[in-house]
Amino acid sequence: VAKGLLLSACLVAVWAAAVRLLLRPRSEAPLNVMVTTWVPVVPVYVLAYRLTPADLGVLPAPLAATPMPLGLLNGVLALAVLSLTVVQVYYHFHNSITLRLLTEFARAPHHALTPAQIEAVCGVQVLLDERLRALERARLLRRRGDRLYPTAAGSLAAGIARVWRAVLRVSP
Amino acid sequence: VRVPVKGLILAAVSLCVLVATAAAGLRIYRGDREYRVLLGALASSAAVYAALFAALPPDLGFLARGAVEPDARADFWNGMLFLVLVFHGIWAVTYMVWTGPTARVLLALSRARRGVSVRELWREFETGDRASVLLRRRLPKLTQGGYLREERGRYVLLPRGRAAGRMVTYVKRAIGDLERA
Numbered sequence: 125v126a127k128g129l130l131l132s133a134c135l136v137a138v139w140a141a142a143v144r145l146l147l148r149p150r151s152e153a154p155l156n157v158m159v160t161t162w163v164p165v166v167p168v169y170v171l172a173y174r175l176t177p178a179d180l181g182v183l184p185a186p187l188a189a190t191p192m193p194l195g196l197l198n199g200v201l202a203l204a205v206l207s208l209t210v211v212q213v214y215y216h217f218h219n220s221i222t223l224r225l226l227t228e229f230a231r232a233p234h235h236a237l238t239p240a241q242i243e244a245v246c247g248v249q250v251l252l253d254e255r256l257r258a259l260e261r262a263r264l265l266r267r268r269g270d271r272l273y274p275t276a277a278g279s280l281a282a283g284i285a286r287v288w289r290a291v292l293r294v295s296p
Numbered sequence: 297v298r299v300p301v302k303g304l305i306l307a308a309v310s311l312c313v314l315v316a317t318a319a320a321g322l323r324i325y326r327g328d329r330e331y332r333v334l335l336g337a338l339a340s341s342a343a344v345y346a347a348l349f350a351a352l353p354p355d356l357g358f359l360a361r362g363a364v365e366p367d368a369r370a371d372f373w374n375g376m377l378f379l380v381l382v383f384h385g386i387w388a389v390t391y392m393v394w395t396g397p398t399a400r401v402l403l404a405l406s407r408a409r410r411g412v413s414v415r416e417l418w419r420e421f422e423t424g425d426r427a428s429v430l431l432r433r434r435l436p437k438l439t440q441g442g443y444l445r446e447e448r449g450r451y452v453l454l455p456r457g458r459a460a461g462r463m464v465t466y467v468k469r470a471i472g473d474l475e476r477a
Contacts, residue, residue: 125301125370129374144470144472147471147472189366190365191363193362194362194363198304198374201304202378205381206381208381208385209381209385214471217468217471218471219396221434222437222438223468225438226438226443226453226460226464227465227468229453229457230462231465235457235458236450236451236452238449239449242435242451243428247428251397251430252397252401252421255401259402265401265405270414271411273405274405278402282405285393285402285403286406289393291315292318292319292322293323294330294390
């Protein structure tokens with residue numbers, strides 16, 4: 125499995141670097157960029173797996189003895205899980221309110237903010253506006269007049285959130 | 297499609313243990329450091345994984361020869377890697393649906409049959425005190441964690457918070473989330 129893991133890790137690193145180059149500051153649709161650039165990664169991985177030697181020129185013999193279909197499939201799985209991890213880490217830094225608070229404090233004069241200043245940079249109005257725009261771009265909600273409605277995908281996401289909350293019995 | 301290797305199957309079993317342990321732990325736990333329950337669940341599932349891996353044969357009694365990884369150590373760490381990566385996903389999804397405003401908005405929208413106005417959504421996040429529901433939980437945690445101090449009507453970043461703030465600012469710039477100064 126080592127060959128598939130190494131190849132998928134390298135490809136995910138290259139993909140992450142490409143995404144970083146394509147994302148502009150405060151990019152409007154980072155997920156679209158990630159998905160569009162990720163699609164060709166899978167055939168490139170399969171091709172790389174088929175064309176490279178079993179030991180990649182560096183692996184010790186015991187690690188190069190994995191049956192080909194097994195190593196290939198394991199690598200595809202690793203590719204998916206590693207890419208999802210990269211996406212989640214990106215969104216954690218992008219969306220986390222706690223991390224945003226720390227950044228705003230770090231940039232504030234004397235590293236201090238009053239509650240009113242905190243509300244101005246991380247308050248409900250600012251965050252809600254951002255999230256609503258992001259949800260609309262992701263086609264999870266739609267506007268009709270001054271009212272907001274979930275799309276089918278939005279209702280599905282809400283259903284998953286509801287089930288997960290019930291499983292772990294967590295509520296804000 | 298061949299059956300995956302022993303490590304992957306045992307990692308999947310251990311992930312079920314992880315979810316069950318976390319669900320039970322969060323029902324019992326009464327403190328405000330719930331992340332400890334999640335980390336405890338990870339530790340117990342990793343222990344279950346290691347014990348099962350040591351106790352069971354390489355083919356688990358039913359795997360075809362082509363589905364068995366010849367190197368047991370590679371098999372073990374491959375499964376452990378998937379266990380940890382999927383745990384990270386579970387962690388991220390849990391906090392997103394639990395404390396994140398996005399899930400809260402989607403849940404409010406899905407509850408309302410005739411749509412929701414932005415003003416009605418704001419009410420979802422308002423509390424009686426001065427901090428909104430989004431900050432009510434986070435500011436005390438940052439204060440208790442030694443990142444912030446409340447003094448004379450304002451919050452001040454402490455050295456620990458400055459170090460964290462620098463690191464977060466660096467990463468946010470690296471991923472293109474912040475313009476360079």
